[in-house]
Amino acid sequence: MKKQEFKNYLIKNSTVNKETGCWEWSKGLTHGYGVTFRNKIEYSRRAHRLSYKIFVGPVPKGLLVCHHCDNPKCVNPKHLFIGTNMDNTTDKMRKGRWNGNHLKGENSPWWGRKHKQESKDKIGAANAIHQKGKGNNQYGTCWIYNLGWEENKKIPRFELKDWIKQGWIAGRKMKF
């Protein structure tokens, strides 16, 4: 199954909530999360994790795909981000306070929360995939391609291993 087919599958099986912009999964749920058919991309069959992998990029080992919108059945890739278990729990605890991203210092919901440097690096790397050009410069980039999805893309060089694990190949292909 190609990437585009996965995209279509995710879009087809979710309904856009016009108020929140959430893509709400309209097939089966488990613990409130959307469930997909069995596939090789996301073994857990969690729809939001599949969506993140298909639309955004790989999920580093040991980290979670969390919801900005606090809506577990949402599969809108723009509402998803990579975080730790701690992020996920704290996120739920301060439900309704998400619009605090612009708040600085101790007014910010992020105030006083500490991550180990290692998970900071991982989170930074994963979330930097959205920010093309920006934030990635210091690492240097390289090209990778994926035969199944017939796609080239540029990634920060230090992420290469993770992508290769997910079936990508280093280099650039002009014709598929």
Ligand SMILES: [Zn+2]
């Ligand atoms: Zn959402």
